[in-house]
Amino acid sequence: MATTALRREVRIVSPTRQRVMGILFIVIGLGIWFLFGRLGMPDQVTSFGLNPGGSQKILPDLVVPSTLMIDMLALLCVGFGVGQLIAKGGFGRRTNLVLGIVSALFVLAFLTWAAAGKSLNLAGLLSTTLLKAVPLTLGALSGVLCERAGVVNIAIEGMMLMAAMVSSLVASVSHNLWLGLIAGVLSAALLGLVHGVMCIKYKTNQIISGTAINIFATGLTSYISTKFLQVQQELNNPGTFQAIPIPGLSKIPIIGPILFNNNMYVYAMFFFLFVIQIALFSTRWGLRVRSVGEHPKAADTLGINVFRTRYISVILGSMMAGFAGTYLTLGAVGRFDDVMTAGRGFISLAAMIFGNWMPFGSFGASLLFGFTDSLSSKLAILGVRIPSQVFLMLPYIVTMIVLAGVVGRGQMPAADGTPYEKEEL
Amino acid sequence: MSQEPIPPSGETPSKDVGKIFLEEVTAGPPSHLPRWRRILQTLAIPVLAIFTGLVMGGVIIVLSSPEFYAAWRVSWIDGIKMGWNIVTTAYGALFTGAFGDPARMRAALQSGNPEEIRKAFNPFLESLVASTPYIFGGLAVALGFRAGLFNIGAEGQLWIGAVFAAFVGYSIKGVPAYIHLPLAFGAAAIGGGIWGFIPGWLKAKTGGHEVINTIMMNYIAFRLCDWLLTGPLKRPNSFNPITPFVEESAKLPRFFGDPIRFHLGFFVALFMAWLVYWFLFKTKWGFDLRAVGANQNAARYSGMNVAVSIMLAMTLSGALAGMAGGNEVLGVNYDLAMGFSAGYGFDSIALALLGKSQPLGVVLSALLFGFLRNGATRMQLVAGVPKDIISVLQAFILIFVAAPAIIRTIYRLKPPEGGEEGVFSGTWK
Numbered sequence: 001m002a003t004t005a006l007r008r009e010v011r012i013v014s015p016t017r018q019r020v021m022g023i024l025f026i027v028i029g030l031g032i033w034f035l036f037g038r039l040g041m042p043d044q045v046t047s048f049g050l051n052p053g054g055s056q057k058i059l060p061d062l063v064v065p066s067t068l069m070i071d072m073l074a075l076l077c078v079g080f081g082v083g084q085l086i087a088k089g090g091f092g093r094r095t096n097l098v099l100g101i102v103s104a105l106f107v108l109a110f111l112t113w114a115a116a117g118k119s120l121n122l123a124g125l126l127s128t129t130l131l132k133a134v135p136l137t138l139g140a141l142s143g144v145l146c147e148r149a150g151v152v153n154i155a156i157e158g159m160m161l162m163a164a165m166v167s168s169l170v171a172s173v174s175h176n177l178w179l180g181l182i183a184g185v186l187s188a189a190l191l192g193l194v195h196g197v198m199c200i201k202y203k204t205n206q207i208i209s210g211t212a213i214n215i216f217a218t219g220l221t222s223y224i225s226t227k228f229l230q231v232q233q234e235l236n237n238p239g240t241f242q243a244i245p246i247p248g249l250s251k252i253p254i255i256g257p258i259l260f261n262n263n264m265y266v267y268a269m270f271f272f273l274f275v276i277q278i279a280l281f282s283t284r285w286g287l288r289v290r291s292v293g294e295h296p297k298a299a300d301t302l303g304i305n306v307f308r309t310r311y312i313s314v315i316l317g318s319m320m321a322g323f324a325g326t327y328l329t330l331g332a333v334g335r336f337d338d339v340m341t342a343g344r345g346f347i348s349l350a351a352m353i354f355g356n357w358m359p360f361g362s363f364g365a366s367l368l369f370g371f372t373d374s375l376s377s378k379l380a381i382l383g384v385r386i387p388s389q390v391f392l393m394l395p396y397i398v399t400m401i402v403l404a405g406v407v408g409r410g411q412m413p414a415a416d417g418t419p420y421e422k423e424e425l
Numbered sequence: 426m427s428q429e430p431i432p433p434s435g436e437t438p439s440k441d442v443g444k445i446f447l448e449e450v451t452a453g454p455p456s457h458l459p460r461w462r463r464i465l466q467t468l469a470i471p472v473l474a475i476f477t478g479l480v481m482g483g484v485i486i487v488l489s490s491p492e493f494y495a496a497w498r499v500s501w502i503d504g505i506k507m508g509w510n511i512v513t514t515a516y517g518a519l520f521t522g523a524f525g526d527p528a529r530m531r532a533a534l535q536s537g538n539p540e541e542i543r544k545a546f547n548p549f550l551e552s553l554v555a556s557t558p559y560i561f562g563g564l565a566v567a568l569g570f571r572a573g574l575f576n577i578g579a580e581g582q583l584w585i586g587a588v589f590a591a592f593v594g595y596s597i598k599g600v601p602a603y604i605h606l607p608l609a610f611g612a613a614a615i616g617g618g619i620w621g622f623i624p625g626w627l628k629a630k631t632g633g634h635e636v637i638n639t640i641m642m643n644y645i646a647f648r649l650c651d652w653l654l655t656g657p658l659k660r661p662n663s664f665n666p667i668t669p670f671v672e673e674s675a676k677l678p679r680f681f682g683d684p685i686r687f688h689l690g691f692f693v694a695l696f697m698a699w700l701v702y703w704f705l706f707k708t709k710w711g712f713d714l715r716a717v718g719a720n721q722n723a724a725r726y727s728g729m730n731v732a733v734s735i736m737l738a739m740t741l742s743g744a745l746a747g748m749a750g751g752n753e754v755l756g757v758n759y760d761l762a763m764g765f766s767a768g769y770g771f772d773s774i775a776l777a778l779l780g781k782s783q784p785l786g787v788v789l790s791a792l793l794f795g796f797l798r799n800g801a802t803r804m805q806l807v808a809g810v811p812k813d814i815i816s817v818l819q820a821f822i823l824i825f826v827a828a829p830a831i832i833r834t835i836y837r838l839k840p841p842e843g844g845e846e847g848v849f850s851g852t853w854k
Contacts, residue, residue, distance in 0.1 A: 154577075154636070194824075202828040207575055207636055211774050212823040218768075219816025220485070226811035227489060343647075346640050353637060389652035396641035403633040 021095050022084035025102050029077030032106055036113035037070045046112045049121035050254050059253050066116040073109040077102050107371075114384045125371075125378055127258045133363070133370035134269050134331070135160070138324035139348025140355060140362035141276055142317040147357060148280060149313035150293035150415040151199050154210035156321045157345025158217030159188040163325030165221040168336035169229065171238030171329075180238055181326050188322025189315050191217065196314040200307055203419035214345075222338050229336055240334040241265065265331040272320065277359040289313055293413035296420040306420050321345070350399040357412060369395040471779055471786075473832050474825035475793065482818040483512040486810055515808040522803025523796040525549045543685050548799065550687040554757060556795025558583075560694035561749035562773030563780060563787035564701050565617075565742045570782040571705055572738030573718035578624060578639025579746040580770025581646030582617035586747025588650055589616030590754045591761040592658060594671030605674040610693070610751050617747015618740045620646060625739025629732035635739065643770075654763055667762040677756035690756040695788065697745065702784040704741075714738050746770060767798070768816070775823040794819065 044066045050059040080102055084090040091098045111120060139156045146153035163184035171180025191213050198209035229236040241263040250260040259266075280286035291299040292309045300306050328344075329336050347369055354368075355361025376391035487493050487508040497504030525548040533545035562579050569576035576582075590613035597605060624638035654666035661669070677688040705711040716724040717734040725731050749769055754761050776794050780786025797819075801812035825832050833840060 154640070198824065198828055202830050204828045207577070208774070208778065208823065208827045211577070211771065212820045212827065215768075215771060215775065215816050215823065216820030219813045219818075219820060222813035223485075223811045223817060224489065226813060227809075343644055346644065349637070350641060387652045387656060389648040393645050393648045396644045400627065400633065400638055400641050403637055404627055404631040405633070 018084065018090040018095070021099065022081050022090060025081030025084055025098070026078050027081075028102050028106050029074045029079075029081060032070060032077060032109040033074035036109050037067060037074060044116045046115045046117075047119040048111075048115070049119060050123045051121075051257070061119060062122070064112065066112050069112045070109050073105045073112075077105055114379060114382055118382055120378065120382065123254055123258060125374055128374035128377075129367060129371040130258060130266065131262070131332070131370075132373045133366040134265050135324045135327045135344050136348050136351050136366035136369055137269050137363050138272070138327065139321055139345055140352040140366055141272055141359060142321035142324065143349055143352035144276065144280070144357055144359055144362060145289075145317035145320060146314050147352070147416050148293045148413055149289045149310045150296060150413055150418065150420070151196070151310055151314050152206040152210065152417045153195065153314070153317060153321075154207060154346075154349060155191065155195055155213035155217075155318075156324075156348050157341055157343065158210075158214035159191050159318050159321035160325030160328070160345050161221050161339070161341045162191055162217040163188040163322035164329045164340060165224060165229075165336050167326040168236055168238050168329040169224070172235050177238065177241055177330055180330055181323075184326040184330075185319050185322040188325060189319045192315045192318025192321075193311075195318065196311045199314070199419060200310050203421070206417055206419075218339060221336075225336060225338050236336055238330055238334060241331055263331055265327045268323070273359050273363055280359070290413070292420075293415055296415050300420075300422065306422070310420070321348075324348070347395055350395060353412075354399050354402050368398075467781075469838065470829045470832055471781075471790075471826060473836055473838075474779070474822050474829075477825055477832065477835065478818045478821035479516070481821045482814055483516070485817060486515050486814060487511050511808075515804055515810045518804040518807040518810075519797070519800035521800075522548055522807075523552050523800030540682075543681055543683075547685050548803070550681070550685050552796040552799040553691050553792075554686050554688070554795075555799040556792045557690045557694050557756070558749040558753055558769045559773065559776060559791035559794045560691075560698060560788055561745050561752060562769045563776040563791045564698060564784060565621075565745035565749070566773045566777035567780065567782040567784070567787050568701060568705070568745060569738060569742040570777060571718050572714045572734060573721065574625075574628070574735065574738055574742070575636050576621065576624075576639055576739065576742045576746070577636055577774065578620065578642045578646075578743075578770070579749075579773050580766065580768065581639070581643035582620040582743040582746035583750040583766055583770050584646045584650050585620045585750070586613035586617035586744075587750030587754045587761050587765065588653055588658070588668075589613050589747065590675075590751035591668045591671060594675035594755060595669040595760075597675075598672055600672075600674055602674040602676075602678075605672065606677065606755070609671070609675040609755055610748065613747045613751025613754070614744040615747070617750065618744035621743015621746065622736060622740040625736040625743075628739070629735040650761075651763065654761065658761075660760070665762065668760050670760050671755060675755055676759060677752070686757060688756040690752040693748075694752070694791075697748065698784040698788050701745070705784075710734075710737065746773070749773075772816075772819055775819050775826075778826050779822060 045063050046066045046069065047061040047063045049061050080098055084095070084098065111122075114120070139160060142156050142159070143153055166187040167180040167184030169180075170183035171177050174180065195206075195209055195213055198204045198212075199206045225236075243261055243263050244267075246260040250256045252260070278286075280289060288299065288304050288309055291302075292304060292306050292313075296306045299309075324344075325341070328340055333340070348362075348366070351365035351369055352362045354365035355363070372391045372394045376388035379386065379391070380388050490508075490511050493504060493508050493511060496507035525546055530545045533541040562583065565579050565582070566576055590609050593609040593612040594605075597608065600608075620642055624633075624635045624642055627633040627638050628635045651666070654668065658668045660667050677690045677693075679686060679688045681687060703711075705715060713724065713729045714734045714737065716727075716729060717731050717738075721731055724734070750766070753765060758765060772794060776790035777787055779790040779793075780788070797815050798812075801815045804810050804814075805812045830840075832838070
C-alpha cells in the first residue's frame with residue numbers, strides 16, 4: 001500500500017517568514033543580553049547539579065561563570081538570526097528546528113541568570129520534566145488515536161479522572177495494582193464507548209458529547225470520593241508501582257538515572273509512542289484509520305468500514321487516556337483526590353495540537369509543557385521574583401500562538417469532528 | 426466552514442439568506458398542527474430528558490448505598506422497598522431544600538413572626554439566587570451557539586469578570602451607589618468581554634478554533650486569578666488568597682432582611698435575557714449573527730461581514746459570562762476567593778442546549794439547575810447523598826438533549842416531521 005499518498009506536501013518558506021524569523025532570532029539574542037546579561041554580578045558563577053534527587057552523587061556540579069555564559073548564548077542567537085537573514089532561503093524547512101534551538105538557548109540563559117550565585121539541580125529538573133510529561137504524552141496519544149480517525153475527543157480529562165478513581169478504588173480493595181490498572185483502563189474504555197455511540201451512531205456534536213462525559217466523570221468521581229474514599233481511608237490506599245532500574249543502562253551518568261530508573265509507566269510511554277507511530281504510519285490498519293479521518297467517503301467507497309474503524313480508534317484512544325489517568329494514582333501519588341487531573345487532559349489536548357497530531361510531536365510538546373511545570377516549582381525554591389503562575393500559563397499561551405499559525409499551521413485530519421453519514425442506497 | 430457546499434456562481438446569493446430567514450421564523454414543528462401539539466412537541470424532549478436524568482441519578486444513588494445491598498440480601502422485595510425509600514428520602518430532601526418545606530411555611534405564616542417567615546421562604550429565594558449566575562452563563566453560551574460558535578470558555582470569562590468587579594468594587598471609594606454599582610457590574614462585563622474577544626478575534630482573523638482557544642483562555646484565566654489573588658489583589662493581613670470586601674456602594678441591593686440573600690441581580694439577569702432576545706431576533710446585528718451561525722458561506726456571499734459577527738458574538742458572549750462572575754461577587758460573596766465558581770461556566774453549556782439556545786428556554790433551564798443545586802445542599806445534609814450527584818444528573822440531561830434519538834427510542838416516540846431539529850450543528854472547523 002502506498003502510505004506516502006496521505007503525507008503532506010512540504011511547504012516552501014516564504015521570504016516574509018524568513019525575514020520575520022531572522023529578526024525574531026536576533027531580538028531573542030538581544031533580549032537575552034538585555035534581560036539577563038547586565039543584571040548579574042561580573043564574577044558570579046552558576047552551578048548546575050547533574051545528579052537527580054535520590055541518586056548517588058556520581059558527577060561533580062557543572063560550574064559556569066554566569067555573565068560569560070549568558071553573553072555567549074546571546075551571541076549564538078544573534079548568529080542564528082544573521083545566518084537566517086543572509087543565507088539564501090534562510091534555514092529553509094529547518095527554520096522551526098532552529099527556532100526550537102534558539103528558544104532552548106533562551107531558556108538556558110534564563111536558568112543561568114535565575115541560578116546566578118546559587119545552585120540549580122539541572123538533572124533533577126529534567127527528571128521531573130519527564131515524569132510530568134508522562135500523563136500528558138499518554139493523554140495526547142489518546143487524542144492522536146481518536147482524531148486521526150476523525151473523532152474529536154475533548155473528554156480526555158474526564159476519562160483520566162474516571163480511570164484514576166476506579167484504579168485507586170479497585171487496587172485498594174484487591175490489593176493488586178495490576179487489577180486496579182486494568183479496571184481503570186476499562187472504565188475509561190466504557191466512557192469511550194459512550195462517546196463513540198454518541199458521536200458515531202447518534203451523530204451528536206462531538207464537543208457536546210465530550211463535555212457531557214467530562215461533567216459526568218467529574219460528578220461521579222467526586223460523588224464516590226465524598227461518599228466512600230474520604231470516609232474509609234482503606235478504600236483509597238492503593239500504593240504505587242515501584243521504580244525498576246534497568247541493569248547497566250541506569251548506571252550511565254546523567255541520562256541513566258533520568259531515563260532508566262523509573263516505574264513501568266515511563267517505559268510504557270516510550271513503548272506506546274513507538275507502537276502508535278508505527279501502527280498509524282507504517283501499517284495497513286493505520287492507513288485505514290487515517291483515511292477514515294481524512295476522507296471517510298473515499299474510505300467507505302474502498303470498502304473500509306468507517307464506523308467500525310472509528311469505534312476501534314475511539315475505544316483504543318480512551319483506553320490510552322485511562323492509562324494516563326491511572327498514572328496519577330498508581331504511578332505517582334498513590335491516592336485519589338477530587339478533580340486531581342487539574343486540567344491535564346486539556347493540556348494533553350494542547351500538546352496534541354502543538355505536536356501536529358503526531359505521536360512524537362505530542363511527546364515533544366508534552367516535554368515542553370512538563371518542563372514549564374517543573375521549572376515553576378524549581379524557581380520558587382530559587383527565590384526568583386517571577387510568579388510561578390506565569391510559567392504555568394505558558395503552555396496555554398504557546399498553544400494559542402501555534403493555533404494562530406504564527407509558527408506554521410498545524411495539519412489537522414481533514415474530516416476531524418465531522419460525523420460520517422453513510423449514503424442510503 | 427470548508428465542508429459546506431459552495432453554491433454555484435449562477436445562483437443569486439440573497440436567496441440563501443432569505444431561506445435562512447424563513448427557517449428561523451418557522452423554526453420548530455410544522456405549523457399545520459394545532460398549537461398545543463406544537464408546544465407539546467417542543468417540550469417533549471427536554472421534559473423527558475430531565476425525567477430520565479432524574480431516574481438515572483436515582484439508580485446511581487441506590488446502587489451506591491450499602492443499605493440497599495443489605496436489604497437486598499434479605500429478599501429482593503425488601504431491596505426494592507429500601508431502594509425506593511432511599512430515592513424518595515434523597516429527592517424529598519432535594520425538593521424541600523429547593524422550594525422550602527410547605528408545612529413550615531404554613532406554620533410561619535400563621536405565627537406571623539417576620540423572621541420565621543423569612544426563614545421558611547428562604548430556600549425558594551435562595552434557589553433563585555443560585556439560578557442567577559446560570560441565567561447569565563446560559564445566555565452567554567446560547568448567544569455563541571446562535572452564531573455557530575462554541576464558547577466553552579464561559580468559566581474563564583466568569584473568573585475574569587469576577588476579578589474586574591471585585592477590583593472596581595473595593596478600590597473605588599466614596600462614590601454613590603448609582604454610579605459605583607453600574608461601574609462595577611460594567612467592569613465585569615468588560616473583563617469577560619475582553620476574554621471572549623481574544624478567541625473571537627483569533628477565530629475571525631487566523632481561523633484558530635474557538636473551542637481550543639477558549640479552553641486555553643480558561644486555564645490562563647485560572648492562573649491569572651490565582652496570581653492576582655495571592656499577589657496584587659490580596660486582602661491585607663489575610664493568609665488566604667482572597668480580595669478585600671467590596672464597598673457598600675458596589676453591592677447589589679437585597680430585598681429582604683437576613684438570612685434571605687435574594688438580590689437585584691436576578692432581575693438584571695431577566696432583563697439581560699430580554700435584551701438578548703431583542704438583540705438576536707429584532708436587530709440587524711442579531712440577524713447577521715444568526716445568519717453567520719446558520720450558514721457562514723451564505724452570509725458571506727450576501728455581503729455580511731462574517732469576521733465582525735464572529736468577534737461581536739464572542740465578545741458579547743464573554744461579557745454575559747463576565748456578568749455572571751460580577752453578579753456572584755457583588756450580590757452574594759462581596760469578595761472573591763479561589764474556588765468561588767461551582768463550575769457555572771461548564772454547566773452553562775448543558776443548560777444552553779436544554780433551553781435550545783432560546784433566551785426564555787435558557788431562563789427556565791437556569792431555574793431548574795439553580796433549584797437542583799440549591800436543593801442538593803440539603804440533600805447532602807439530610808440524606809447523606811453527596812451533592813456532586815447533581816453534576817451526574819446534568820451530564821445525563823445533556824446527553825439526552827444532545828441525542829434526542831436516545832429519548833425517542835426509550836419512550837417509543839415518533840421522529841418529528843421534517844427530520845430531527847438540530848440542537849447545535851456547528852462542527853469542528
